[in-house]
Amino acid sequence: MSFLNQFQALASQSKCLNVALWSVFCLGVLKATTLILSFSSMIFDLFLLPAVSFSQYGAKKGKYCVVTGASDGIGKEYARQLAKRGFNLVLISRTLSKLEALKSDFESKYGVQVRIVSLDISKDTPENYEAISETCKGLPITILVNNVGQSHSVPVPFLETEEKELRDIITINTTATLMITQIVAPTIVQTAKESKCKGLILTMGSFGGLLPTPLLATYSGSKAFLQSWSAALAGELKEKNVDVEIVLSYLVTSAMSKVRRTSIMIPNPTQFVYATLKNIGRRCGAQERYATITPYWSHAMYHFFIENTVGVSSKVANAINYSFHKSIRVRALKKAARQAKQQ
Numbered sequence: 001m002s003f004l005n006q007f008q009a010l011a012s013q014s015k016c017l018n019v020a021l022w023s024v025f026c027l028g029v030l031k032a033t034t035l036i037l038s039f040s041s042m043i044f045d046l047f048l049l050p051a052v053s054f055s056q057y058g059a060k061k062g063k064y065c066v067v068t069g070a071s072d073g074i075g076k077e078y079a080r081q082l083a084k085r086g087f088n089l090v091l092i093s094r095t096l097s098k099l100e101a102l103k104s105d106f107e108s109k110y111g112v113q114v115r116i117v118s119l120d121i122s123k124d125t126p127e128n129y130e131a132i133s134e135t136c137k138g139l140p141i142t143i144l145v146n147n148v149g150q151s152h153s154v155p156v157p158f159l160e161t162e163e164k165e166l167r168d169i170i171t172i173n174t175t176a177t178l179m180i181t182q183i184v185a186p187t188i189v190q191t192a193k194e195s196k197c198k199g200l201i202l203t204m205g206s207f208g209g210l211l212p213t214p215l216l217a218t219y220s221g222s223k224a225f226l227q228s229w230s231a232a233l234a235g236e237l238k239e240k241n242v243d244v245e246i247v248l249s250y251l252v253t254s255a256m257s258k259v260r261r262t263s264i265m266i267p268n269p270t271q272f273v274y275a276t277l278k279n280i281g282r283r284c285g286a287q288e289r290y291a292t293i294t295p296y297w298s299h300a301m302y303h304f305f306i307e308n309t310v311g312v313s314s315k316v317a318n319a320i321n322y323s324f325h326k327s328i329r330v331r332a333l334k335k336a337a338r339q340a341k342q343q
């Protein structure tokens, strides 16, 4: 007897059972269909659709892009790949020498104008924000990349987190990101209106914020905050013709991640930023989330898998994440002890 015959035989036993079985069947079909559709949409985004054109944001028309945390890692790649697309730049980070080197490199290689602002974003001072405001004054800015971020130096229990580390993470990842956006976004809105193009605000989120992450609790909370804030801002600025996106990433090789070797799961900043800019406006691995993108293919699949199995906020995900970061902590502490012995 086929499955359908068995099903009909069972359903014919009582009216109630009939309704219940058909409801379960229809719900199953609906769930399977949405899963297949969103998986197909992810595959299209990641592998089949052509790269998004940045002419919609004013590429090669003298427009400016502001990048925070621009002197290294992912931020440096955002700056380089946006300069390559024909955007002038305002680069913000701490180390003046690195910023000066990038300015002369980008200006000579890509023929763009580069302004630099050297400041410590963890110092939440009016002078910092005035310096950014002064540098950006009068510029036709269409893109802001809120890239700067700080994590814990090693995974650490929340109750043992040093106050300075806790305050720096919150100031850099949240307060300063919001303040800089308040300074730059009005110019983006105005430039988009006057130039009849679109504006773009990208903010670096993290899997650390997507999944509540034990032993990185403060970082995790700060990135989760950015997710909600950015999606809310996306709703507000949509009617002003400004796209707002939170960019979700698993590990990328950088000074912050302390990972040097690339692998299937860990791209370098060039690969990560290429995937991000190619797919702006698409969801990739974040199919069910508004104004959110998980752009790198293996991160996207991982995000999709977690979301459609145990769920990002589940007990199981939390426990796996805890044991993963516990082992990183043990190794980091052993390494620190070895280094201390050698000195």
Ligand SMILES: NC(=O)c1ccc[n+]([C@@H]2O[C@H](COP(=O)([O-])OP(=O)(O)OC[C@H]3O[C@@H](n4cnc5c(N)ncnc54)[C@H](OP(=O)(O)O)[C@@H]3O)[C@@H](O)[C@H]2O)c1
Residues within 6 Å of the ligand: 068, 069, 070, 071, 072, 073, 074, 075, 076, 092, 093, 094, 095, 098, 119, 120, 121, 122, 123, 147, 148, 149, 150, 151, 172, 204, 205, 206, 207, 249, 250, 251, 252, 253, 254, 255, 256, 257
């Ligand atoms: N790498 C990853 O695995 C990963 C994963 C998920 C999300 N993310 C996110 O991606 C973003 C970039 O991370 P990354 O790995 O590229 O970091 P990174 O390589 O450590 O680079 C950080 C950049 O920010 C600047 N910076 C750091 N502290 C600063 C401060 N107090 N004031 C001003 N500038 C400061 C640094 O330059 P100076 O030192 O010269 O100031 C550098 O240009 C972060 O928001 C991070 O949370 C990274």
